[in-house]
Amino acid sequence: MLTTDGAVLAATPALQGQRAVYTLPPGSQAPVRQKAADTVVNGEVRVHGSRATVGGRPVTIITLTTTDLLSQVNETFARLLLVGVPCILLLACGTVWLVVGRALRPVERIRRSVTEITAADLSRRVPQPDTHDEIGDLARTMNDMLTRLDDSAARQRRFTADASHELRSPLAAIRTALEVGLAHPETAPWPEVARRAVRQSERLETLVHELLVLARSDDRQLVTRRRRVDLGELVEEVRANSAAPRVPVGIDRARTGVMVVGDAEHLSRMVRNVLDNAIRHARHAVQVSVLDAPPDQVRIEIADDGPGVPPEERERVFDRFVRLDASRERTSGSSGLGLAIAKEIATAHGGHITFDEAPDGGALVLITLPRTAAE
Template sequence: MSGDHPRWHTLRVRLTLVAGLVITGAVVLGIVLLYLLQVQSVDRTLDGQLRAYAVEITESAANGAWPRLLAPSTLDADAQAQVLAPDGHVLAATRTLAGLPAMYSTGSGTPRRTAAADGVVPDDVRVVAVRQVVGGQPVTVLAGTPTGLLTQLRDAFTSNLLLGFPVILLVAAVTVWLIVGRVLRPVERIRHAVTEITSADLSRRVPEPGTPDEIGSLARTMNDMLGRLENSAGRQRRFVADASHELRSPLAALRTTLEVGLAHRERAPWPEIAERATRQSQRLEDLIQQLLLLARADEHQLTAQASEVDIGRLLHDIRASTPADGVTIDVQSTGNAVVLGHAGHLERLFRNVLDNAVRHAETSVHIRTTTGRGRVVVEIADDGPGIPVEDRDRVFDRFVRLDGSRDRASGTSGLGLAIAREIVTAHRGGIVITDTGGHGTTVFAWLPHRGP
């Protein structure tokens, strides 16, 4: 893997180190616990055998008369024993310990090795003390057996564990390295594919492993993102091309008008040339304002500085300032049609729709505002030729003109309804186009209602 960090900083290395140590620690801990349980079981077995031997010894002198030599254990041939009086005097012992003083003292309750045991009793001896009353006299039976084999087992286990730890760690690390490498192989293919994708060609996609896991979800999510980026980049390129074309038209017309005047300085109709230049400049200014508004829409800034806006009053104000050109505009508003939004942008929304309706209407435009179900609905209907069903969604795209409005002399840029949709969407509303009873067009725009 390439990158700014050294190779040992890769996720595969870190996972291998951490997982290898964790697995090794878990294996070693399991072995140690198993060993301790086994040793504890052996210790309990030895203690049980020694206690049983002590009981056998007390039963052999039930009348209080101790034999000269104690009988050996039937469970452990290596076991040795002594019977002590309360003052520590040896009453009886097995053959190996016959005639010797007490090997252990029991004054503290736990058998403690005495100096007499040196050179006689091995160091690795397990001893139990059993107190009994025999023949009316309290005695203590000390029974012990060598544990040299258990000590050897402990030593062998310790040495083998020290030798086996690096082996276990190596095996765990290699296993984790291979597993993680196999798991991350699709991620590496995705990374290589992403590094080869550039803004010039967003049509490529990352390989999908086809598994229903996190890596498969990552690949599908990245491909969805690349699809959105491709669509966005395509729209951006088309927008730049269309904007350049739209800006070129008024600039070319303005330049041509001035060049014609300059070519005939003495005979040119300068007042008419100035009027044409003014119209083209106004058209250019309007187009630039529309493009700036769309840029703010792309940056999600259309609802900044929002306030309460009375849609009914706003529509009456728009109606009063809209040139009718022989078309009757009727406004009806019912209810408290208040919304939360940017007043200037909402005015632009309904002015664009109304201008489009007036431009295509034959005799009248009807505007109606209603409230209900948490929404304010505005209907703007005209009695014009209507819009074909297949074009009703396309007219909201940028720089789209239908056949009836392609004449650039009309002053339209194909941005009015696109801006309207951007504004209504930014205000969490919607806009659609339907028929008007078989003739004309009705635009429905709705916004969230702000009020009781």
């Protein structure tokens, strides 16, 4: 503690009897070092000065703090950082490596399993952990995808095999008829041979056209043109343009127009395929009804009085190349694709088609379509 003229009023024991080592000039807040400090103050110090009034007398208070302890703390902390930070980084990296490696080990097993799965064998599945986290969801999703791919590949193989067989039959019939005629050219009934070849060619052309329709349906390109279609008029047109049926076909239309939005050509094909199937199996008559199905649907009902379809076969009958009575179907020239195409057309228009039992005990086909097909 100093007076205004620099005289020492009080000092710490280490500075007792010494002159002022620091002074605070008037109007300044920065203490000034004096020559007396050279003998008593060693090393670096921090100095702070302030003015105060004690007993009504203005005084100056100078405080000094050595920085040796702070330097020691800084040096010790720096040494600890130099040694501790690398150790902490190594420990953190090792922990992260172990944790991430353990977490990604199932992903590596999934990756190895996927690389071993080929198109020739889609029955294999990736290992599925019992956890309910993202990796478990990934494995379950991949197994579901593999199941769908396996089913699709199996259907494609069956379809290819059936299509090859169906195409081979008319080709073999044409070739056999021609070879027999060529073996006996003078006595062969060439008009009959030509008629048989024409019938088989027509059957072959129909089959190829049906296969192309199914191929477009698989590519989701079946319905490309949409317009308003009156189902009652469409059914009347299908009956009028068909060959004379072997049994009567009655049509019951709603008084007002039953309208849908879709491809008129494919809708006609759908009705014609189902109607031909009903006529082929009916004993005495076929009845077609076109009516509303509130709130926002329309329905075509085609009923026959034939033997009907067993309940266990009502789903399978829409599969491709399926014939419940193979011998009769082949004789009639059916390829087993008509109902499959009808189902694909109904699905492409946002509807569905099912089999049920008719009131007379025969088959009842229900075609349900939305009033406005899905865009």
